[in-house]
Amino acid sequence: MKTPTVPRGTPKALWPAVALTTVTIAAFAFAPVLSLGQLDLGVTLLTYLTIAQAWNVLAGFSGQISLGAAAFMASGGYTTALILIHTGLPWPLALLGSGIGAGLLALLLAVPLLRLRGDYFAVGTLAVSVALQALLSNWNWAGGASGLTLPTERIPSGGNLYQIAVLVAALAMGLALYVRHSAFGLRLAAVRDHEAAAAGLGVSVYRHRLAALVPTSALTGLAGAVIAFQFVVISPDGVASVNWSLNAVLMAVVGGAGTVLGPVVGVGVVYYGLTRALQDQQTLSLVIEGALLIAIVRFAPQGAWPLICRAGRAPIARRRKPTPGADTVPDAIPRTPEHV
Amino acid sequence: MIRTTHRRAYALAGAALLAAAAGCAGNASSSSGSSSDDGPIVIGTSISLSGNTVLNQIRDGYLLAVEQANAKGGLEVGGKKRKVELKVLDNRSDTNTMIQQVRSLVLTDKAVGLLGSCCQQNIDMQGQADALKVPLVMGALPIELLPKGKGYTWDSFQSLADGAKDFFEVAAGAKTNKKTLIVTNNDAQGISTGKLWAGTGEKAGFAIAATKSVPTGTTDFSDVIKAGTSSGAQVLIASMTPPDCFAMWKQMKALAYKPKLAIGLQCAQTPGWGSLGKLGNGTLVQLNWSDTAGLPDTDLIVKKYGKKYTNLTDLGSVALGLHEATILMDAISAAGSTDAAALNKALAKSTTVSAQGPVKFVDNKSVSPTFIGQWEDGAIKQVWPAKGGSPLASLSGLG
Amino acid sequence: MSLDVLAAGILAGGLYALIGLGISLVFGVLGLMNLAHGELVIGGAYLASLLVVDSGWDPLLALPLTMAGVALIAYPLQRYLLTPLLRGDKSAPLVATFGLSLLAQALFQGGFGTHPKSLPAPYATSGISVLGLRIQTIYLIAFGLTVLLCAVTHLVLTRTRAGSAVRAASADPATAAVLGINVPKVYAMTFAGAAALAAAGGVLTGVAQSFTPSSGMPLLLTGMAVMALAGIGSVGGVFLAGVALGVLQSVSVQLFGGGMRDVVVYLAFFLVLAIRPQGLFRKAAG
Incomplete structure (x- = not known):
């Protein structure tokens, strides 16, 4: 296993950063030429990308597998709705409030959550999200089981909403890029791969796990606000549904967890290949979706993106001398092999 | 080497994204008019x-x-x-x-x-x-x-009000002590149903002994059944999802709570109610349609x-x-x-x-229109309006 | 506080424990979070319905056969699908079991339809009086059976050669493999055993309540709650945790009303997890 060198001056991050900025500006500028249907679809896809990427940073790069995205979606959606309904504040402040609210919730929950390791963390986050959903259903001030309706005249829609979704998704992509290419990310990977060794080298495990949990939760909260703007009506069944958490995991894993572009591919594959393509198939859709998920993790356990990378690199590899370790994923932080 | 692959990968992805966006944009002009003139x-x-x-x-x-x-x-x-x-x-x-x-x-x-x-x-x-x-x-x-x-x-x-009115007319014709137990799921539909039926019942001269709400997916109804037995309520109104009613009906029978009249709103409408066998006999159900x-x-x-x-x-x-x-x-x-x-x-x-x-x-x-039906051996018979319907049978399943 | 309700809570806890035991076993030994556990439970109920509804068997007679049947289906799934995945990324087996859960739901829908089903038995709707308390017979049977199955599981794990292989593989699979233990086989046996326990829970659930193709998810959450309360590695802990969960539900329903039941249960679940990550009924890891 080769030792990764600490990046300095990060020339490696330059090109991806340029690419991200270009794509963001292009996507942003596309808004006027897109139809209403495409804008709406764009918002959906970008929101999924945001939560899948946030999950990816938390789980793929920092090793904290979460099943709690729904909790932060819900906190973001409800914060925005309650601010808009009960105060005269404009939507940008409500959006900001959602991010801050979800971040604070994460900070608060970190006290108990960060005591948990591995799969226990997953169970803990799942418990948080189910408890929050039950609480919202019983909380009459927040609309109880029927939920809340946002004031339509004071929220962004169409092209504006799409552009907000582009910016939020770009933030998520930017965070992933930063983590992928920074010394901070390298320390996170060390905590992920070998906690005791990382601690021995003077890396504060608690602070690094916290530093991954809080911003990813804030991003998920922003995604919740975007969904509230899009759906206009939010209810515990919808915005707090555990399906958000499952989708975040599915998309990131199918695309390739621990890689920057994996979630992008995963959103495409899961949303188009499964959700949309199968929506008039009934029982058969369950069969195909189940079988596909199993096939992907069985035969492409690192996800679709690394597979595509390898396919794209094959011509070069043939021209050059085969390098040892050439099958490591180019885009991922190297992972120490597990036992067995 | 790693650097070149990186650049290639990102360039590839960027190009793919732009191409996808362009493809979508191209789609826009062609699809927008499809429903407006000649098409279906x-x-x-x-x-x-x-x-x-x-x-x-x-x-x-x-x-x-x-x-x-x-x-x-x-x-x-x-x-x-x-x-x-x-x-x-x-x-x-x-x-x-x-x-x-x-x-x-x-x-x-x-x-x-x-x-x-x-x-x-x-x-x-x-x-x-x-x-x-x-x-x-x-x-x-x-x-x-x-x-x-x-x-x-x-x-x-x-209308819930019609259903409630009809039900209490049916109930008035049966011999009960007019004490009523209401149990609903605690979602918006369940809670509104509970309130409305309670109001109609009181107007029709029935006494609401207890109103209970339970989360969807409840399997242990001993608290509800306790309220039924201790108040002696002989009329039971349940508005819940089918699995909840299945569990409650079994538990009622086991714990020897014997109402004389029971209606399963939502839950007894599933054809699966027949799989309760004899236990389901006599349960009333609100129908939106009748072939007669x-x-x-x-x-x-x-x-x-x-x-x-x-x-x-x-x-x-x-x-x-x-x-x-x-x-x-x-x-x-x-x-x-x-x-x-x-x-x-x-x-x-x-x-x-x-x-x-x-x-x-x-x-x-x-x-x-609203009809009231009654389960009997795996089938529902209309019992209200009485015209064109069968006579009301006893709640034999729970008796 | 009504004693009838408390008694019903304790007895319902027996069934929770049985559902939690399988998921806890798989998680403890294999480190696998099995999102298809609910479908193993429901699968047991459906398999039993073939014998009970279609051929008129008594559910308790069908129970051992159902347990064996579900275990036979589960063994190759672990051996040839899930075990190879355990070597890689932690989230891969999670996704695979989610895929299995979708497949199983489709199978139930296609094979048995979507209407609720239930397993008829005379003891499903009969009750007995003990010390002036009225108790539903099926829950008493379920409680007894859970005690029995917990005891058997405990004895197998602590007193048999197979059990010590399981414990070795659980503690350190690499070393166990060096010592000549066939770790993949041990894993598959454990998974099959857990599936058999799940199937038993399914038959009892089918008798006491009802089931549909999508009933698995709430059962999975119940199982996870039990596991979290119990902590890993103690069969007795799982049993106590199931009972504690049943009591907690009963008490919260009486104190706060039915609507707040899930809030109380999941908050308690979370708090226990946070304050005692090793579980309520287990000493801190030494």
Whole structure:
């Protein structure tokens, strides 16, 4: 296993950063030429990308597998709705409030959550999200089981909403890029791969796990606000549904967890290949979706993106001398092999 | 080496994204006009066909209505006959999927009208109809439960008040001590149902001994049953999902709580109630349709689906779907246009007479008839209105 | 506080424990979070319905056969699908079991339809009086059977050669493999055993309540709650945790009303997890 060198001056991050900025500006500028249907679809896809990427940073790069995205979606959606309904504040402040609210919730929950390791963390986050959903259903001030309706005249829609979704998704992509290419990310990977060794080298495990949990939760909260703007009506069944958490995991894993572009591919594959393509198939859709998920993790356990990378690199590899370790994923932080 | 692959990878992905975006943009100009002139008129529904709730019967009713309309050459819009295309999407009982599908039906497929399916999802769908300003015709949501929206949702279904009135008339004819126990799920529908039935019961001279609400998925009802036995309530009203009622009926029998009259709102409507065997005998159920009531299109429904669905509640769901879709298509014909505002105006003046009787919307709501049925050996018999129905049997399953 | 209700809570806890035991075993030994556990439970109920509904067997007679049947289906799934995945990324087996759960739901829908089903038995709707308390017979049977199955599981794990192989593989699979233990086989046996326990829970659930193709998810959450309360590695802990969960539900329903039941249960679940990550009924890891 080769030792990764600490990046300095990060020339490696330059090109991806340029690419991200270009794509963001292009996507942003596309808004006027897109139809209403495409804008709406764009918002959906970008929101999924945001939560899948946030999950990816938390789980793929920092090793904290979460099943709690729904909790932060819900906190973001409800914060925005309650601010808009009960105060005269404009939507940008409500959006900001959602991010801050979800971040604070994460900070608060970190006290108990960060005591948990591995799969226990997953169970803990799942418990948080189910408890929050039950609480919202019983909380009459927040609309109880029927939920809340946002004031339509004071929220962004169409092209504006799409552009907000582009910016939020770009933030998520930017965070992933930063983590992928920074010394901070390298320390996170060390905590992920070998906690005791990382601690021995003077890396504060608690602070690094916290530093991954809080911003990813804030991003998920922003995604919740975007969904509230899009759906206009939010209810515990919808915005707090555990399906958000499952989708975040599915998309990131199918695309390739621990890689920057994996979630992008995963959103495409899961949303188009499964959700949309199968929506008039009934029982058969369950069969195909189940079988596909199993096939992907069985035969492409690192996800679709690394597979595509390898396919794209094959011509070069043939021209050059085969390098040892050439099958490591180019885009991922190297992972120490597990036992067995 | 790593650096070059990186650059290649990112360039590749960037190019792919741009190409996808460009492809989408190219699509835009070609698809936007599809529903406006000569093509079929698109109506859409997001309905649960898998997961917790499966509503194949309502979907079959929609399809029957569309088939009928297209057999006559379609609907006349702007002086031309145009066929109707119904888009049915399965939302797997998931609220988020439903919302996303409704939005894509309207924004991408240019559906001019929507059909609502059932229950709580109807309430969430109303928010979308109002936000997208597209008419939505729904049933299976008792009219009292339709929230006050912005006027794009039209609900033609039975009224909780009628159901309660009929039930208490049936109950007054049976020999009970008039003490009543009400148990509902604690969602919006359950809680409103509980309040309304309690009010009607008190007016009809019944005493509400206790009202309990339980979360969906409850399996231990000992607390509710305790309230029944300690108050001696002989009339039981349950408004819950089927699995909850199954568990409660078994537990009631085991714990020897013996009401004399019990109605299972929502839950006893499932044909699966028959799998309770004798235990389910005598349980009352509220019906939206009966084959002996002389409603329009009864023969059509029985002829087409009488073999596939043998149960009154299933055929009632087919009737419901047929009824909803007919209301929407009649309004398109009446408006002579697919414009949302014109369609909404036509719906307000709807005079459709379909599988659930005549329609007349007041405040977006139109009442359809209510029947009370009773389970007996795996089948439901109509017991109210007494005319055309069978006599009320005892609640032998729990006795 | 009504004693009838408390008694019903304790007895219902027996069934929770049985559902939690399988998921806890798989998680403890294999480190696998099995999202298809609910479907193993429901699969047991459906398999039993073939014998009970269609051939008129008594559910308790069908129970051992059902347990064996579900275990036979589960063994190759672990051996040839899930075990190879355990070597890679932690989230891969999670996704695979989610895929299995979808497949199983489709199978139930296709094979048995979507209407609720239930397993008829005379003891499903009979009750007995003990010390003036009225108790539902099926829950008493379920409680007894859970005690029995917990005891058997405990004895197998602590007193048999197979059990010590399981414990070795659980503690350190690499070392166990060096010592000549066939770790993949041990994993598959454990998974099959857990599936058999799940199937038993399914038959009892089918008799006491009802089941549909999508009933698995709430059962999975119940199982996870039990596991979290119990902590890993103690069969007795799982049993106590199931009972504690049943009591907690009963008490919260009486104190706060039925609507708040889930809030109380999941908050308690979370708090226990946070304050004692090793579980309520287990000493801190030494």
